[in-house]
Amino acid sequence: MTILEVQNLGKIYTGRFGANQVRALNNVSFALEQGEYVAIMGESGSGKTTLLNLLAAFDRPTSGQVLLEGKDLASLRESELAAFRRDSLGFVFQDFNLLDTFNLRDNIFLPLVLAGVGYVEMAQRLQPIAQKMGITDVLTKYPYEVSGGQKQRAAVARAVITGPKLLLADEPTGALDSKSSDGLMDLFAQLNREGQSILMVTHSTKAASHAGRVIFIKDGELFHQIYRGGATNEQMYQKIADTLTLLATGGDGHER
Amino acid sequence: MNARFLSRLARQNLRKNARSYGPFLLAAVLTVCMFYIISSLAVDPGLQSMTGATTIQIVIRYGMVVVGLFSVIFLFYTNSFLIKRRKREFGLFNVLGLEKKHLAGVIAFETLYVALVSLGLGLLLGVALDKLLLLTVAKILGVAAPMGFFVSLWVVAVTAALFGGIFLLIFLYSIRQVYVARPVELLQAEHAGEREPKAKWLLALVGAGCLGAGYYIALTTTDVLQAIFLFFVAVVLVIIGTYLLFTAGSVALLKLLKKNKRYYYKTRHFTAVSGMMYRMKQNAVGLANICILSTMVLVMVSGTSCLMLGMESALHERYPYDMNISRSDEATIELSKKAVADAGIVPENETEYSYVTCAAYSVPGGLDVTVDYTLDTESNLADVMVTDLADYNRCTGQDYDLAPGEILLKTARTDYAGDTLELLGRTYTVKERVEPMVKYGNMTANLTESWYIVVADRAELEQINEALSVEKGVAQSAQYQLDGDYKLRRFYGFDVAGHDEETALNARLAIRAAWNKASEDESVDLAGTYECRAWERQDFVSLYGSLFFLGMFLGLLFTMAAILIIYYKQMSEGRDDRERFQIMQKVGMSRLEVKRTIQAQVLIVFFLPLVTAGVHTGFAFPILNRVMTLFNLMSTSFYLWCVLGVFVLFAALYAVVYSLTARTYYRLVSV
Numbered sequence A: 001m002t003i004l005e006v007q008n009l010g011k012i013y014t015g016r017f018g019a020n021q022v023r024a025l026n027n028v029s030f031a032l033e034q035g036e037y038v039a040i041m042g043e044s045g046s047g048k049t050t051l052l053n054l055l056a057a058f059d060r061p062t063s064g065q066v067l068l069e070g071k072d073l074a075s076l077r078e079s080e081l082a083a084f085r086r087d088s089l090g091f092v093f094q095d096f097n098l099l100d101t102f103n104l105r106d107n108i109f110l111p112l113v114l115a116g117v118g119y120v121e122m123a124q125r126l127q128p129i130a131q132k133m134g135i136t137d138v139l140t141k142y143p144y145e146v147s148g149g150q151k152q153r154a155a156v157a158r159a160v161i162t163g164p165k166l167l168l169a170d171e172p173t174g175a176l177d178s179k180s181s182d183g184l185m186d187l188f189a190q191l192n193r194e195g196q197s198i199l200m201v202t203h204s205t206k207a208a209s210h211a212g213r214v215i216f217i218k219d220g221e222l223f224h225q226i227y228r229g230g231a232t233n234e235q236m237y238q239k240i241a242d243t244l245t246l247l248a249t250g251g252d253g254h255e256r
Numbered sequence B: 001m002n003a004r005f006l007s008r009l010a011r012q013n014l015r016k017n018a019r020s021y022g023p024f025l026l027a028a029v030l031t032v033c034m035f036y037i038i039s040s041l042a043v044d045p046g047l048q049s050m051t052g053a054t055t056i057q058i059v060i061r062y063g064m065v066v067v068g069l070f071s072v073i074f075l076f077y078t079n080s081f082l083i084k085r086r087k088r089e090f091g092l093f094n095v096l097g098l099e100k101k102h103l104a105g106v107i108a109f110e111t112l113y114v115a116l117v118s119l120g121l122g123l124l125l126g127v128a129l130d131k132l133l134l135l136t137v138a139k140i141l142g143v144a145a146p147m148g149f150f151v152s153l154w155v156v157a158v159t160a161a162l163f164g165g166i167f168l169l170i171f172l173y174s175i176r177q178v179y180v181a182r183p184v185e186l187l188q189a190e191h192a193g194e195r196e197p198k199a200k201w202l203l204a205l206v207g208a209g210c211l212g213a214g215y216y217i218a219l220t221t222t223d224v225l226q227a228i229f230l231f232f233v234a235v236v237l238v239i240i241g242t243y244l245l246f247t248a249g250s251v252a253l254l255k256l257l258k259k260n261k262r263y264y265y266k267t268r269h270f271t272a273v274s275g276m277m278y279r280m281k282q283n284a285v286g287l288a289n290i291c292i293l294s295t296m297v298l299v300m301v302s303g304t305s306c307l308m309l310g311m312e313s314a315l316h317e318r319y320p321y322d323m324n325i326s327r328s329d330e331a332t333i334e335l336s337k338k339a340v341a342d343a344g345i346v347p348e349n350e351t352e353y354s355y356v357t358c359a360a361y362s363v364p365g366g367l368d369v370t371v372d373y374t375l376d377t378e379s380n381l382a383d384v385m386v387t388d389l390a391d392y393n394r395c396t397g398q399d400y401d402l403a404p405g406e407i408l409l410k411t412a413r414t415d416y417a418g419d420t421l422e423l424l425g426r427t428y429t430v431k432e433r434v435e436p437m438v439k440y441g442n443m444t445a446n447l448t449e450s451w452y453i454v455v456a457d458r459a460e461l462e463q464i465n466e467a468l469s470v471e472k473g474v475a476q477s478a479q480y481q482l483d484g485d486y487k488l489r490r491f492y493g494f495d496v497a498g499h500d501e502e503t504a505l506n507a508r509l510a511i512r513a514a515w516n517k518a519s520e521d522e523s524v525d526l527a528g529t530y531e532c533r534a535w536e537r538q539d540f541v542s543l544y545g546s547l548f549f550l551g552m553f554l555g556l557l558f559t560m561a562a563i564l565i566i567y568y569k570q571m572s573e574g575r576d577d578r579e580r581f582q583i584m585q586k587v588g589m590s591r592l593e594v595k596r597t598i599q600a601q602v603l604i605v606f607f608l609p610l611v612t613a614g615v616h617t618g619f620a621f622p623i624l625n626r627v628m629t630l631f632n633l634m635s636t637s638f639y640l641w642c643v644l645g646v647f648v649l650f651a652a653l654y655a656v657v658y659s660l661t662a663r664t665y666y667r668l669v670s671v
Helices: A048-055 A078-088 A104-115 A119-133 A148-160 A178-193 A233-249 B003-016 B018-043 B053-095 B100-141 B153-180 B183-191 B201-220 B224-259 B267-318 B330-342 B389-396 B458-476 B478-483 B501-520 B533-586 B591-629 B636-670
Strands: A002-013 A022-033 A037-041 A063-068 A089-092 A166-170 A197-202 A213-218 A221-227 B323-327 B348-363 B366-368 B381-388 B406-411 B420-423 B426-433 B449-455 B489-495 B528-532
Touching: A002 A048, A002 A197, A022 A048, A022 A063, A022 A197, A037 A048, A037 A178, A048 A166, A048 A197, A078 A089, A078 A104, A078 B591, A089 A148, A104 A119, A104 A148, A104 B267, A119 A148, A119 A178, A148 A166, A148 A178, A178 A197, A213 A233, A221 A233, B003 B018, B003 B100, B018 B053, B018 B100, B018 B153, B018 B533, B053 B100, B053 B153, B053 B533, B100 B153, B100 B533, B201 B224, B201 B591, B224 B267, B224 B591, B267 B533, B267 B591, B267 B636, B323 B330, B323 B501, B330 B489, B330 B501, B348 B389, B348 B449, B348 B458, B381 B389, B381 B458, B389 B449, B449 B458, B501 B528, B501 B533, B528 B533, B533 B591, B533 B636, B591 B636
Parallel strands: A022 A221, A037 A197, A037 A213, A089 A166, A166 A197, B366 B420, B381 B449, B406 B426
Antiparallel strands: A002 A022, A002 A063, A213 A221, B323 B489, B323 B528, B348 B366, B348 B381, B348 B489, B406 B449, B420 B426
């Protein structure tokens, strides 16, 4: 079953008074099946973040549409968007985006509290997730008291505690050391094995090598995609690295 | 790096930070202006020449000290906000290659510009408004203001010196902030991870205790003479209590709320409670300042305006007639009448009655005049005035009948429940309680309970007088002793046509001349008073008027300060909150919810001090009301209306600032 469908998506940023039009995204189409783990790669300025913002409905596309379970995001009113984001999407950000004024437990509870879930149910839901993330011992600590890896795992817990249809991750390993990165990617893989659909934007070849499919974007357009097939993580890593080399050197003659 | 570059950088900085420096500059200009005006009024030769101006200039000099002290604290305090917010900017300059001494140079230029602009504009505005204020004072005093402008170089010099000093202090503080910090600290100053505040239960309890004790004193003090001293004790206790409760108490309360999981994990409470906890940690002192400033404004403005507005009625209470004469011999009263007639003045509403007054204790069943009383003893001390039925009926137009041993009774403040009243060894039957009474101003000036007693006839009155004189002995009745026998005192009061002030003053002069002439004849006893309302009014006006003026002046200054502090608080918080609300929107909070949460928080931060100030004023009301009686103000309900009126006005002003601030704040947070 297709849960996310992106059709001919385009985004043009317009400067003040109509000057300086920048085409950030051009005619991007792809689909994501239920239970798939997709990584999107591309260089800085290639349009990755724009794409993610459109998928999360933080921004509206200039052309094309985003369908989540067949529903057009553009058809949602502003007031419905917040609830939509809360119930259907989970977010993991590069800089964690945890609130300093809450301890980890309350940070994880935040989307549930906004959805009006009672305390008892929240506590029940938290327990297995916290265990899976390995943060049970630090739940009462505040973000500035724990390590980056723990912060990011708390952020993942916050993202999945609502049982979202799609987990969106924006450079989740960007602020982590390599050990924490590996831990987080294992966690993502585990979540994916349990059926969680994941869409991750990343710079890191290593992170992307855990995904089932990698989509490459260049200059706002979909450039290439590779499927894991039966490959191991190492083989996948090599494939991605080759593609990136191609992306940087070949294909576009006048850049040399 | 030359000075020209630094000065240009300083100008640029000021322009870039206009949103935060604008209000500061405005505040500095207004503070300079107000200090100049009040100092100028204190030495203004035009004001000196006005009648009744001596009192007002003494009061204004006190005001000058208050304004000066206030300016130092206030400007220093607001500047520290600004510097805190700009640390990051300084850090960036530092990283980009400006040495600390260059930064100090930039800050020096900035401070210099701010100082020059605020002194220049402030003095200009001050000179312009000075005349307006002088006219206002003249209007309050009811005299003509002298023409022409007055600019005192001395006052300009004092103002420049004071504010020059303040800005120097500000400059030193700012460069200290820059010098002690490393660039990394400067850069991250705004992002320092803050720990959740700990609940300090002991301090919270002490705060509650102080506040309770202050309130208790305010509510239970009945003795007016002690009230003044106790009032200050209560004020200090309430101030300490306010600071402790705002700082420790608020956090403790929020902790309690947080512990209650049912309450805490609700959409509306969740972000508010945790947000407020941090907010209170940073802002409790500021909010307590605002609260105390607001309370001061409320008390001061309501008190002084109440005195001013109620002055005329207080004057009428104290001096019921245009001329009020009290003698213990009828001959001098006849003399006075003749003098008035000779001056061509026709008395109206003439009243004349004989009476006895004494101090006594109200005891169960009657009044005890035998106990030695001192001023600081309990409040059942009473003033008693006795008159007889014939005079009473004539003066008040009533038609009562009294059998011997019966009396009519009126008490001013408390009710006397008994059917009989014992006085000087005789027991009287209270026939009736009456409302209209002969007018006797001296009793209204007293702080104690007043008893008015009407006895059946003149003989009875004479007898009371004699018994009293014997009982009280020489100390009480020097004037009776002088007379050689126990003469009754007699009151004679009259109005002049249309209450014309000049006629009344002429009548006073005529009577004074007659009395002086009579005093040359040694056989005449001169124990007695003549009081002219128009003459006394001048004293009333200069005292109440200057208090009123000062109350308004300081009220305005403190209101401005409170508003500015609040504005800065909101602005600096808006920046911190912005990030938090962005995160919340990302995890699924709608814009509407964000807006609602913001409104709720801003609302609490804004109105907590106002409500607390209102409560403080409410608890202070009884004791203030008693202090007001010292100023002859007898009407509690009138004072209550004044307090309510001032509160409503203040709250309205506050609400306007709130809506402006909330809008700016929302824009800051939601962009």
